[in-house]
Amino acid sequence: MIFALLKRKGKRNHDLLSVVSQSYLRGEDRGVKKAILMAVELRTMVLGHFLVISLALNAGLLYRNYCGGEHKSQNIFSFKSECKNSSSASTMAFLETNFQPSKPALSEVIDLDHGDPTMYERYWQQTGDRTTVVIPGWKFISYFSDVRSLCWFLEPEFASSVVRLHKLVGNAATDGRYIVVGTGSTQLFQAALYAVSPPNASEPISVVSAAPFYSSYPQITDFLRSGLYKWAGDARKFKRDAPYIELVTSPNNPDGLSRVAVVNRDRGVLVHDLAYYWPQYTPISSPPADHDIMLFTVSKSTGHAGTRLGWALVKDKETARKMTEFIVLTSIGVSKESQLRAAKILQVISDSHEQRGIFDEGEAFFEHKYHHMARRWKQLRAAVEKSKLFRLPEFPHGKCEFSGRTFALQPAFAWLKCEGDTEDCEAFLRGHKVLTRSGKHFGESTRHVRISMLPRDEVFDQFTERLASITSLPLPSPSST
């Protein structure tokens, strides 16, 4: 509308000016000169008015961009109309404080039981709008993402961002693989069990993993008392001459070590959980991992645990088809909102490495997180050194083909051992208000605990401070003397 108005008014103004300036050029009388002045003034006034209107429009649009863009994200999330009455200062304060909790006080419990990857929040805040997604209400009505695809609920954008990221990092082969998306790698792990279990066997197939193994494997495998598969414990102790499924988690949860299959007998199927096979935690080897079934998740690669999204790279079509069937039967697909968002985030990670001109120094995701993990391990080792009551594993060094750097593992969990007479390391640390997960859940001794290395900076600092301050064992109780 404003453009049409401008054109119309502009034309009239121009015509008038044209007449008057011609008179002026002809050197006509005083009245004409006055008219010239008036016309020029008129033009000035009209222009001035338009400038005012246009500036008002500028201000309006800038306001709308602010309230409708970045800020709107919190607005919608919190369901409050903050833009109406709040100053930008208070909004920014909200933004800042929301994920920068104050340092826990000395008396507070520090919970490092779960591997909640809140360490990643700050990085994603720093990327600003780049990873913001906007989803209109009419999106994702259908169950279907791509009816032609074997995994028909897989969003093509998510699939392409997964392939791009693996090609960038070089941690897994993707060519000719089927991608199956799941509600976290937890669902995919179960989909893999279902897919590779013989459907008509007289007894359930044995599921094994070398201790220490991920603490949830036994329960996840057995909680429904499936007739298809059954937890059979430590792979190193598996002696039956029967079909089996071996879960190979590499780097391993809880101890961070690289793993290979240990049973190595006929009639074995391997499922590789590569959740932690990313260059912030471990050197990436060459060639890329090339196993039959490889599981990944955003929880531990990008830190988006709340998104509940994982993917499997699968060689065999029938296995991929059965994994897809499992996901249809258990949840008729996977949240498309999560896939959209994860796709965006994986793309930005790739961009941060491939488009260095756009991203600032130190913003490349895996570089940034590598240094973050390196600092944390240094800090933890210093605390352990100071305390003298604990021991950490010594890790081998390896050349990372992604970064070109040679470094020792810096896992997402610390597999800590209590030294001396402390039999129950978890209870001992609980006494110091540090919650960890006992080694017994991982098929190992209670002298070990698993500690998450991925809390927020403030919590990690407090943890290492507290750990360093534990320098004496508890007094033996009267009964044990």
Place this chain on the structure above:
Amino acid sequence: MIFALLKRKGKRNHDLLSVVSQSYLRGEDRGVKKAILMAVELRTMVLGHFLVISLALNAGLLYRNYCGGEHKSQNIFSFKSECKNSSSASTMAFLETNFQPSKPALSEVIDLDHGDPTMYERYWQQTGDRTTVVIPGWKFISYFSDVRSLCWFLEPEFASSVVRLHKLVGNAATDGRYIVVGTGSTQLFQAALYAVSPPNASEPISVVSAAPFYSSYPQITDFLRSGLYKWAGDARKFKRDAPYIELVTSPNNPDGLSRVAVVNRDRGVLVHDLAYYWPQYTPISSPPADHDIMLFTVSKSTGHAGTRLGWALVKDKETARKMTEFIVLTSIGVSKESQLRAAKILQVISDSHEQRGIFDEGEAFFEHKYHHMARRWKQLRAAVEKSKLFRLPEFPHGKCEFSGRTFALQPAFAWLKCEGDTEDCEAFLRGHKVLTRSGKHFGESTRHVRISMLPRDEVFDQFTERLASITSLPLPSPSST
């Protein structure tokens, strides 16, 4: 910056003008008058320049709003930089055509096998920005939504929007209930089975449902060959004197009828699937449903099937705790992106009924969808009447306590029967390129088929047109004469 520049230049211009106009007022010589003219021209020029800059800024902001706002949603979704080279006209065409597919040609297959609720897309498009969600990259890092809640991965906003909607519609009691969120009601149904199955029974508990029952129940119950529960078929034929779980789907999938439990013996546990108990499909009775375990899903209430989100209202704390445990073991929670989006959508539905001043006439969600379903059922009955080869159930009328209206059921599926000699109704319709689901999958005869009533308008119109045109049975094949 522009404001500072304006101020600086404006000041200089003003000073010059002031000098010159003072000279003019004093009636000074020709040279001064020329200077006045020049000064006025200069002011005009400066204003003109600012207007151009300001207009450019407006255009830029409008472009950013368009490409970064509503349109960005598709842009992000499709990961194409359409804004860079395309005109807005072509972009709008994309927006329009994306969910308004052309009418399928006569020769095309019409797939009404799945209950894909694409009928809902147009409504959500019409609500515009109201249901748009914006999620910044740093959101939803943590696994946890509310550590104090029994269902700790349930987003509080989603929980409150669920309660608000039930209170508005009056279809289910929420006071004192536990809300458990799931990846669709499919995951919740399995969580319920797990939660109510005796953990240490010598044999699996029987799971039954009155035929015709939802076609996926048998397979979902049995596909893992669980030792906890086992499909035992039609509830009306269940005669064992043993514990059982009865699934009561009301309104029922496939036939849309209201249901009550049919076994009614001791040691029975009921799971009520109320996915379709919404006022666009069925009259809402008073008082609100008040069963022990009630399952709901956004797929059939709001139409957001791709969001994969359901919720359970649970009376018993231990049952809710075990359902939560199931969801932790199978997927460590539920997509927070889906919860955020569903929360927003449920809130807008409530708003559309409670804030009539803001919403236009006919925009109230359940009103709009009630009329939509009414039109479709009228249209389907007219087609069936014209063809004379099919029969539809006659539905009882009921008073809806939500709308105050008395009406007959208008279910999300049509449970169609082939008349005459047609034994396999699904095959017969397939011959006419209409894909439906055979009654045999629902524990009924092959003379029945289930037909989705929720495709897009264009598809539904084509379907009823095609159905009306089927007026003769196929010629008997030579072998059958």
